[in-house]
Amino acid sequence: MTNSEKYHNAFVTALEVTPAQAPDLVYGKSNAWDSVGHMTLIAALEDAFDIMMEMDDIIDLSSFEKGKEILRKYDVEI
Amino acid sequence: MIDHTALLALPPYGLAAEQKQAFLTSELAALCTHHAQHCAPYAAMLAATGTQPNALTAVAQVPPLPVRLFKEYALSSVPPEALHKTMTSSGTTGQQVSRIFLDVETATLQSKVLAKTMESILGGARLPMIILDTAAVIKNRSMFSARGAGILGFSMFGRDKFYAMDEAMQLDIDGLKTFLAKHEGEPIFLFGFTYMVWQHFVQALLRQGVTLSIPQGTLLHGGGWKKLAAEAVSHDVFRDTLQKVCGVPRILDYYGMVEQTGTIYVECEHGHLHTPVWADVLIRRAKDFSLAAVGETGLIEVVSVLPRSYPGHALLTEDEGRLLGEDDCPCGRKGKYFEVLGRVQRAEVRGCSDTYEQHR
Numbered sequence: 001m002t003n004s005e006k007y008h009n010a011f012v013t014a015l016e017v018t019p020a021q022a023p024d025l026v027y028g029k030s031n032a033w034d035s036v037g038h039m040t041l042i043a044a045l046e047d048a049f050d051i052m053m054e055m056d057d058i059i060d061l062s063s064f065e066k067g068k069e070i071l072r073k074y075d076v077e078i
Numbered sequence: 079m080i081d082h083t084a085l086l087a088l089p090p091y092g093l094a095a096e097q098k099q100a101f102l103t104s105e106l107a108a109l110c111t112h113h114a115q116h117c118a119p120y121a122a123m124l125a126a127t128g129t130q131p132n133a134l135t136a137v138a139q140v141p142p143l144p145v146r147l148f149k150e151y152a153l154s155s156v157p158p159e160a161l162h163k164t165m166t167s168s169g170t171t172g173q174q175v176s177r178i179f180l181d182v183e184t185a186t187l188q189s190k191v192l193a194k195t196m197e198s199i200l201g202g203a204r205l206p207m208i209i210l211d212t213a214a215v216i217k218n219r220s221m222f223s224a225r226g227a228g229i230l231g232f233s234m235f236g237r238d239k240f241y242a243m244d245e246a247m248q249l250d251i252d253g254l255k256t257f258l259a260k261h262e263g264e265p266i267f268l269f270g271f272t273y274m275v276w277q278h279f280v281q282a283l284l285r286q287g288v289t290l291s292i293p294q295g296t297l298l299h300g301g302g303w304k305k306l307a308a309e310a311v312s313h314d315v316f317r318d319t320l321q322k323v324c325g326v327p328r329i330l331d332y333y334g335m336v337e338q339t340g341t342i343y344v345e346c347e348h349g350h351l352h353t354p355v356w357a358d359v360l361i362r363r364a365k366d367f368s369l370a371a372v373g374e375t376g377l378i379e380v381v382s383v384l385p386r387s388y389p390g391h392a393l394l395t396e397d398e399g400r401l402l403g404e405d406d407c408p409c410g411r412k413g414k415y416f417e418v419l420g421r422v423q424r425a426e427v428r429g430c431s432d433t434y435e436q437h438r
Contacts, residue, residue, distance in 0.1 A: 039230060055196075055235065
């Protein structure tokens with residue numbers, strides 16, 4: 001699986017959305033991505049890329065696009 | 079109002095009285111103006127008390143709103159379309175709950191300030207975490223209230239999270255032992271609500287005659303002592319028994335409420351609750367709301383510079399407490415330190431641990 005596929009999958013599985021919905025997601029703007037979904041998503045991303053994110057990054061990860069930028073800090077290119 | 083970066087750069091327990099009061103007074107004045115402009119009922123209350131935000135020269139001059147008002151009125155300073163989530167308090171069945179309106183800015187600020195406060199206690203790394211509660215409390219949205227929000231908010235500081243109880247609140251001792259074996263030699267973060275920790279962790283271990291060893295653990299617990307006081311369990315008994323059954327060396331109580339999420343007052347190694355730089359505590363005499371002296375019991379007023387989407391920056395609680403001192407705790411933290419004595423008589427029961435009702 002490519003990084004892009006892993007990343008996309010993490011959103012689909014953790015937030016229980018369809019693959020088509022994932023790229024438009026913004027934290028707090030849908031029922032799928034609420035605070036419960038957020039912690040599930042973080043755990044899914046950490047598992048998928050074997051990383052441990054810092055608290056500030058967990059808080060700042062607020063959209064599908066923003067997440068890609070944050071993961072770059074952990075040497076994960078999406 | 080100060081921008082987020084500058085706000086978050088402040089040392090959590092680093093400002094001495096004079097500097098801290100100047101910072102808080104100017105922020106609170108800005109917040110009074112902001113909320114008066116965006117929340118009509120708040121503007122009316124400020125006017126009724128004759129408060130001019132620009133003329134404020136001390137934190138104590140900001141009129142505190144009784145927390146109860148958030149149950150009776152929908153107090154919001156953002157338009158409905160900007161709402162991100164509405165938090166509700168943990169009132170027991172039949173009681174009205176508070177509604178706290180959050181936009182993305184205030185919710186983010188709350189998380190970040192909580193993160194800064196916790197970082198100063200746990201260190202920067204996220205630790206393996208044991209949650210002394212059931213995962214059902216966050217999975218089941220109908221149970222999701224202040225208790226679930228508290229667990230979620232703090233779970234940000236953990237990794238490899240383990241919920242120690244099943245849906246029936248039965249302790250999973252085997253699961254705990256496996257988790258502890260996996261993380262042997264590592265610092266561990268434990269979190270739970272005071273009454274749940276006592277009832278479903280300590281009591282379960284005692285009943286089954288099991289002792290655990292968590293020599294590098296830090297247990298953070300909060301949510302009220304009322305139920306334990308009713309069972310005559312003092313702070314010392316709580317702490318001693320916990321240490322006996324699981325050997326956790328560091329046990330820290332915290333005080334906080336859903337009306338000011340993100341602002342928590344954590345106990346230091348000397349057992350004192352400390353006010354971080356973003357917040358303050360004032361003790362007021364119940365008879366005339368004048369300021370009580372150090373050591374004198376009164377009503378607790380909590381002040382926080384975080385609430386921007388609702389006018390909750392100065393609140394009069396229904397808790398009684400005592401100021402113990404300012405800037406001179408032997409632990410070295412600056413700011414006021416205090417103790418909470420309990421709920422005032424005839425106030426309603428609330429609090430994450432005190433509203434917990436056991437279903438048999």
